């Protein structure tokens with residue numbers, strides 16, 4: 001299937017969110033970076049803002065929680081109807097229990113791995129998750145450079161998914177552009193978060209189409 005392209009509204013104009021959501025109507029999902037100033041040194045939106053974004057967005061929401069104690073705070077994003085809810089492996093106390101809770105609430109459950117986090121512990125657990133987000137920058141800010149040294153994690157995840165026969169989506173997030181997307185796709189990614197390369201373009205729809213084409217090149 002075609003690559004999924006999820007623009008990150010971290011690079012949108014926060015004062016013109018409705019306008020910027022309309023610019024990315026051809027995307028697959030909208031990536032929403034929730035940050036709490038504790039897990040990462042940056043602060044963005046909470047559930048009220050996410051609920052408003054959901055009411056306005058032309059496509060479903062892919063929520064990426066860069067927060068401490070997701071065990072406590074993640075379920076509310078599933079409760080308000082977000083399509084997928086991804087929490088960080090480094091922050092969760094009981095990741096399997098949390099993933100099961102999210103699924104029970106009707107969301108796709110995702111686990112995110114920061115660049116320094118080893119993937120080994122998750123390979124046999126893939127059936128518990130609908131998606132794995134491999135960070136290709138240190139979480140916290142848009143506009144950073146893609147880290148190619150994390151690509152072996154995607155290869156390992158893709159091999160494990162095939163071995164276990166599980167249909168898990170493999171997402172990359174950070175520094176994705178037409179220059180870097182093919183590298184991530186070849187390593188096994190099928191879902192691509194892109195912030196600055198989409199919202200920084202004059203024509204966001206054109207940028208999304210160019211990313212899709214470059215992913216399958």
Ligand code: DX5
Nearest residue numbers: 008139140142143175195196
């Ligand atoms: C970073 C966020 C990303 C960010 C990506 O912590 O998780 O989603 O918006 O931005 P770009 O595509 O500019 O690297």
Ligand code: ZN
Nearest residue numbers: 033064173193
């Ligand atoms: Zn993100």
